[in-house]
Amino acid sequence: MKIENNISALKKSIPEYVDIVAVSKTKPIKDLKKAYHAGQRIFGENKVQEMVLKFDKLPKDIEWHMIGHVQTNKVKYMASFVNTIHSVDSHKLLKEIQKQAFKNNRKIKCLIQVRIANEDTKFGIEPSELNDFLNFSKILPNIKITGLMGMASFTDNKNQIRNEFRILSKLYNDFNDLKVLSMGMSGDYQIGIEEGSTMIRIGSKIFGERNF
Numbered sequence: 001m002k003i004e005n006n007i008s009a010l011k012k013s014i015p016e017y018v019d020i021v022a023v024s025k026t027k028p029i030k031d032l033k034k035a036y037h038a039g040q041r042i043f044g045e046n047k048v049q050e051m052v053l054k055f056d057k058l059p060k061d062i063e064w065h066m067i068g069h070v071q072t073n074k075v076k077y078m079a080s081f082v083n084t085i086h087s088v089d090s091h092k093l094l095k096e097i098q099k100q101a102f103k104n105n106r107k108i109k110c111l112i113q114v115r116i117a118n119e120d121t122k123f124g125i126e127p128s129e130l131n132d133f134l135n136f137s138k139i140l141p142n143i144k145i146t147g148l149m150g151m152a153s154f155t156d157n158k159n160q161i162r163n164e165f166r167i168l169s170k171l172y173n174d175f176n177d178l179k180v181l182s183m184g185m186s187g188d189y190q191i192g193i194e195e196g197s198t199m200i201r202i203g204s205k206i207f208g209e210r211n212f
């Protein structure tokens with residue numbers, strides 16, 4: 001299927017209030033251009049260097065979202081343009097984002113990544129740490145915590161995915177000023193939306209399978 005068709009089919013299958021992050025990691029510029037021409041304006045990458053290269057080559061009305069784990073020494077390369085960082089999971093990273101956002105005279109939107117999966121390979125803070133984390137972020141003037149991000153376990157067990165998403169959704173609802181719930185990928189976005197997601201991160205369903 002063509003990228004343009006994939007995007008319009010996806011849009012038709014979800015409620016209007018749900019934002020789509022087109023996850024373009026590993027994909028060539030020409031594929032991102034096709035998505036752009038189909039009206040897509042939010043793109044997600046998981047490596048800072050790759051995002052910087054693509055930012056340089058593409059129209060400036062794109063919102064760039066960093067969805068992958070970020071090393072603190074890489075924040076400076078994206079601080080001038082990144083719209084939202086989905087994967088904030090340490091005070092150290094938060095402090096560095098604050099520092100670089102200040103240098104660029106910007107406010108950077110961040111989502112806190114919460115560990116909901118039943119696998120220890122996943123990044124994210126523990127649900128019990130969220131309150132402290134949000135309090136800490138309040139004193140950082142160049143950071144705006146807009147919501148939460150989480151990834152369910154990599155499994156075919158839909159009940160397990162749903163239960164994990166519910167943990168995140170409950171946290172999201174417990175804290176009033178959060179707007180964004182980034183929850184759901186190509187394989188599980190319908191469950192994500194049923195459980196309250198407002199933002200889905202879709203790669204292969206738009207751009208096709210990744211080879212690497």
Ligand SMILES: *Cc1c(COP(=O)(O)O)cnc(C)c1O
Pocket residue numbers: 023025046067068151185186187201202203204205
């Ligand atoms: C790669 C990636 C996605 C998209 O994965 P697909 O299954 O291709 O939709 C979403 N979120 C994160 C954090 C990713 O790294």
